[in-house]
Amino acid sequence: MDKKRQSGILLPISSLPSKYGIGCFSKEAYAFVDALKEAGQAFWQILPLGPTSYGDSPYQSFSTFAGNPYFISLEDLIEEGVLTKEDCSRVNLGTNPAYVDYGKLFEGRYELLKKAFANTDLSEDEEYTRFVEEEAFWLDDYALYMAIKTERFDNKSWIEWAEDIRRRWDYSLDYYKGELKEEIGFWKYLQYKFLQQWKKLKAYANEKGIHIIGDIPIYVAMDSADTWASPWLFKLQDSGEPTLVAGCPPDGFSATGQLWGNPIYNWEVHKKSGYDWWVKRVEHCFTLYDVLRIDHFRGFDEFYEIPYGDESAVNGWWTKGPGIDLFRVLKERLGEKAIIAEDLGYMTDSVKELVKESGYPNMKVLEFAFDERDTGNANDYLPHNYDRNCVVYTGTHDNETLAGWLKSITPAEKRKLLAYFQLPSYATDERICKELIRAAVSSVAWLAIIPIQDYLGLDNKARMNHPSTLGGNWEWRLLPGQFSKKVRTEIKNLSQLYGRL
Numbered sequence: 050m051d052k053k054r055q056s057g058i059l060l061p062i063s064s065l066p067s068k069y070g071i072g073c074f075s076k077e078a079y080a081f082v083d084a085l086k087e088a089g090q091a092f093w094q095i096l097p098l099g100p101t102s103y104g105d106s107p108y109q110s111f112s113t114f115a116g117n118p119y120f121i122s123l124e125d126l127i128e129e130g131v132l133t134k135e136d137c138s139r140v141n142l143g144t145n146p147a148y149v150d151y152g153k154l155f156e157g158r159y160e161l162l163k164k165a166f167a168n169t170d171l172s173e174d175e176e177y178t179r180f181v182e183e184e185a186f187w188l189d190d191y192a193l194y195m196a197i198k199t200e201r202f203d204n205k206s207w208i209e210w211a212e213d214i215r216r217r218w219d220y221s222l223d224y225y226k227g228e229l230k231e232e233i234g235f236w237k238y239l240q241y242k243f244l245q246q247w248k249k250l251k252a253y254a255n256e257k258g259i260h261i262i263g264d265i266p267i268y269v270a271m272d273s274a275d276t277w278a279s280p281w282l283f284k285l286q287d288s289g290e291p292t293l294v295a296g297c298p299p300d301g302f303s304a305t306g307q308l309w310g311n312p313i314y315n316w317e318v319h320k321k322s323g324y325d326w327w328v329k330r331v332e333h334c335f336t337l338y339d340v341l342r343i344d345h346f347r348g349f350d351e352f353y354e355i356p357y358g359d360e361s362a363v364n365g366w367w368t369k370g371p372g373i374d375l376f377r378v379l380k381e382r383l384g385e386k387a388i389i390a391e392d393l394g395y396m397t398d399s400v401k402e403l404v405k406e407s408g409y410p411n412m413k414v415l416e417f418a419f420d421e422r423d424t425g426n427a428n429d430y431l432p433h434n435y436d437r438n439c440v441v442y443t444g445t446h447d448n449e450t451l452a453g454w455l456k457s458i459t460p461a462e463k464r465k466l467l468a469y470f471q472l473p474s475y476a477t478d479e480r481i482c483k484e485l486i487r488a489a490v491s492s493v494a495w496l497a498i499i500p501i502q503d504y505l506g507l508d509n510k511a512r513m514n515h516p517s518t519l520g521g522n523w524e525w526r527l528l529p530g531q532f533s534k535k536v537r538t539e540i541k542n543l544s545q546l547y548g549r550l
Contacts, residue, residue, distance in 0.1 A: 052437075052438075052495045052496075054495065054496075054547070054548045054549045055090075055091040055092060055495070055496055055497075055549050056089075056090055056091065056092070056490060056496065056497040056498070056499070056544050056549040057085070057090050057091060057092025057093060057094055057260075057262065057496065057497075057498050057499075058085060058088075058090055058092070058093060058094070058498065058499060058500070058501050058504070058540075059094040059095075059442070059445070059446070059498050059499065059500040059501065060081065060093065060094075060095070060500070060501045060527065061095055061096040061107070061446070061513065061523075062074070062078070062095055062096070062098065062117075062120050063096075063107075063119070063120075063149055063523065063526070064501075064513075064525055064526045064527050065077050065078055065081060065526070065527060066146065066526060066527050066528055066529045066531075067122070068123070068124065069123050069124075069137055069142050069158075070142030070143040070149065070150060070153060070154050070157075070158070071119050071120075071142070071143075071149045071154060071526075072120075072149075072526060072527075073119065073120045073121060073122045073123070074120055074121065074122045074125070074246040074247055074249075074250045075122040075123075075124050075125070076124065077529075078250050079250065079253055081093070081532070082250075082253060082254045082257055082259055083257070084532050084537055085254075085257075085259050086257045086258060086259060087537050087541070088536075088537040088538075088540040088541050088544070089540065089541035089544040089545060089549070089550045090259070090540065090544070091258060091259065091260060091549075092259065092260050092261075092262055092340070092496065092498065093254060093259050093260070093261055093262070094261075094262035094264075094342070094498050095261065095262070095263060095264065096264050096446060096513075097110065097263070097264045097265065097266055098116050098117055098120065098247070098263070098337065099111070099112060099113065099115060099116065099117060100112060100115050100116065100117045100118060100119075101117060101119075101151075101523075102270060102272055102273075103272070104519050104520075104522075105149075105151045105522065105523045105524075106514075106522065106523060107264075107266075107523065108266045108344070109270040109272075109311075110266075110269070110270055110273060111191070111194070111195065111198075111270065111272065111273050111274060112187065112191045112194075112273055112274045112275060113265075113266075113269050113273070113275050113330055114184075114187035114188075114191065114275075114330070114333055115187070115188075115191050115240055115243075115274075116240060116243035116244060116247060117243070118158070118159070118162060118239040118243060119154055119158060120243060120246075120247070121162065121239065121242050121243055121246060122246055123137050123158075123161060125246060126161075126165045126242075129165075129169075130168075131164075131165040131166075131168040131169050132161060132164060132165050132168070136161060136164060137161060140157035140158075140160060140161055141153055141156075141157060142154055142157050142158060146526065146528060146529075147525070147526055147528055148524040148525060148526060149523070149524045149525075149526060150524075151523075151524075162235075162239060163235060165242075166234075166235045166238045166239075169238065171234075171238065171241075176245075177238075177241050180240075180241050180244065180245075181237060181241075184240070184244075186329065187274075187329075187333070188237060188240060190274045190277070190278035191236065191240070191274040192233045192234075192236035192237045192240070193222075193225065193226065193229070193233055193274075194207070194273075194274035194277055194278070195236045195274070196225070196229040196232035196233045196235075196236055197210070197214060197225055197229065199232070200229055200232050201225070201229075206271060206272035207272070207276070207277040207289065208271070208288070208289040208290055215277075215289055216289070217277070217278075247337065251337070251338075255339070260339040260340060261337075261338045261339050261340070262338065262339070262340040262341075262342055262389070262498070263334055263337055263338030263340070263341055263342065264341075264342045264344060265330070265331070265334055265341055265342070265343055265344060266344045266345075267343065267344050267345040267346075267348045267349070268295050268309065268311035268312070268314075268345075268348075269311065269312070270311060271291060271294075271310060271311060271312050276312055277289075279326065281315065281318055282314065282315060282318055282319065282326055283312040283313065283314060283315055284312065284313045284314070284315050284354075285312060290357060291312040291313065291357045292313075292356075292357055293312075293313045293354040293355060293356060293357060294308070294309065294310050294311060294312060294313065294354070294355050294357050295309045295310070295311040295312070295313055295348075295352065295353065295354065295355070296308045296309045296310075296353055296354075296355050296362040296365060297309075297353055297362060297394070298353055298362055298363075298365060298367075299362065299363060300394075300395065303517060305361035305362060305363055306353075306361060306362025306363060306365065307362055307516065307517045308355060308359070308360070308361055308362045308517075313352065313354050316370060316371050319371065319375075320371065320374065323378060324371075324375055324378045324379070327375060327378075327379065328378065328379060328382045328383065331379055331383060331386070332382075332383055335383070335386060339387060340387040340388070340389060341386065341387065341388050341389070342388075342389040342391055343388060343389070343390055343391060343409075344391050345391060346390040346391050346392045346400075346403075346404065346409075346411075347392060347394065347396065347397075347400045347403075348370060349370045349371055349372060349375060349376075349403065350369075350370055350372055350397070350399050350400045350403045351367045351368065351369055351370055351397070351399070351400070352367070352368055352370050353365050353366070353367055353368075354366065354368055372403060373403060373406050373407065376407050388407075388409045389409060389410055389411075389412065389440055390404050390407060390409040390410070390411045390412070391411075391412055392404050392411045392412060393412055393414060393417070393445075396429075408438075410438045410439050410440050410495060410496070411438075411439050411440070412439065412440050412441075412442065412445075413429070413430050413432075413435055413439050413440070413441040413442065413492075413494060414430055414441075414442050414443070414444060414445060414448065415430060415432075415441070415442070415443050415444070415485050415488060415489055416443065416444045416448050416449070416451070416454050417430040418430035418431045418432075418469075419458065419462045419465045419466045419469070420462065421459060421461050421462050421465070431469070432488050432489075432491075432492040432493075435492050435493050435494050436493065437493050437494065437495050438495060439494045439495065439496075440494060440495065440496040440497070440498060441489045441492050441494040441496070441497050441498070442489070442497075442498050442499070442500070443485055443486055443489055443499055443500065443503045444500060444503065445500070446500070446513040446514050447513075447514050447516050448512075449509050449512055450500070450502045450503060450507050450508060450509055450511055450512055451482045451485055451486075451502075451503045451506075452478060452479075452482055452503075452506055452507060452508045452509075453508045453509030453512060455478045455481060455482065456478070456508075456509075466481065467481075470484045470485075470488070472484065479506060482503065482506055485503075486499055486503060486504065486543070487543065490543050490544065490546075490547050490549060491546075491547045497549065501527065501532065502525075504536055504539075504540060505531055505532075505536065510525075511525045512525065513525055
């Protein structure tokens with residue numbers, strides 16, 4: 050990919066101002082692409098596209114390969130004639146356009162999608178037949194998993210299923226494939242429509258000169274088709290329960306660390322297979338995105354594992370990961386790919402060496418640059434220390450918005466910030482936010498990505514995620530008209546001023 054100076058905006062699909070309760074691949078998505086072009090931007094960064102589970106996090110998905118059915122445009126289905134406007138208006142999918150009501154979506158959207166499926170004739174659809182054949186390596190297990198989960202086990206995770214199907218005994222697999230044939234077809238149909246609509250939107254973006262930055266979580270969820278279908282790839286007990294789970298140790302942000310609960314990879318098995326599962330995973334991602342941001346990159350150097358059953362991350366330990374070996378294999382099998390390494394947090398010398406050896410641009414977050422806590426490398430986030438091979442952000446989906454962050458920093462941090470930008474003590478928060486955005490865009494970093502909330506000056510009511518909390522996350526949505534002509538012009542002028550247009 051051409052690494053001339055460019056910039057982009059971070060906005061999850063779910064945050065688009067689409068109709069029917071959540072952002073999706075609707076006309077509003079196409080309008081956002083047009084707005085990005087008008088603002089002189091070259092990149093649209095999104096969050097993982099996978100189907101969300103309990104907690105609504107895109108980083109805890111039922112499948113690392115599947116797409117979120119919530120993103121299927123109901124309006125497109127209306128145009129196809131498999132749904133009507135009356136069908137959609139009768140279902141309550143949430144009443145507040147500024148937030149996603151995931152409970153209402155779960156109750157109502159699948160009802161509509163099932164009606165669309167019932168009204169669709171796939172028997173003569175050659176594109177569908179080709180899709181099912183080409184994606185069979187993950188689609189068959191995913192569709193079977195979701196059919197069993199929803200129709201027979203009240204949406205419980207596979208480790209709570211009956212032993213015969215939990216352990217995938219042949220006769221049990223055959224039984225459920227026969228009994229749930231129609232339901233399996235429904236889940237395959239959803240993936241077909243998801244991919245069809247997404248590829249159309251991505252093609253439109255690419256035609257407009259907009260590249261899509263996708264996001265791949267390092268781990269998969271315990272409650273996923275991935276762990277159920279390939280348990281040998283993870284450190285699991287015979288019962289299916291994990292022996293160890295992922296997280297982060299205690300630090301200045303959390304006295305008890307972060308307990309994510311994802312199963313740990315059995316890296317020896319992956320290595321013996323030539324990292325085949327990883328090759329397929331990353332290859333699949335590049336059918337969806339132009340650039341791939343790999344979350345928690347330091348976990349490939351060393352990963353933190355915690356005994357399963359612990360209530361916090363205090364008793365965990367660091368274990369060596371696959372290191373550069375994995376990325377050499379990916380390069381050999383897939384060629385040069387546009388990848389961003391998410392290397393945030395405390396970076397050891399060995400992690401820094403891994404990032405350097407990979408050649409991938411790493412991340413710089415301005416909100417981390419003025420932290421008075423001893424993070425060991427806070428100065429790495431100050432713009433004068435950047436090199437060109439990095440991507441700078443004001444903040445990420447896990448951070449406060451700039452406006453919210455300014456209200457939460459300490460007086461010492463505020464003084465450091467003001468001194469760095471030579472701003473007077475009476476400078477308004479609005480002016481400081483604009484100075485931080487200017488610092489990102491004017492930096493030497495190859496790419497500058499700004500969350501749209503920061504361009505709009507929104508406070509923490511617009512924050513996407515509070516790490517290590519359940520509820521109230523991933524809900525914020527852009528309102529119609531917020532990304533105004535005035536804002537687009539300001540962004541374009543700033544990009545032009547600093548050679549990113």
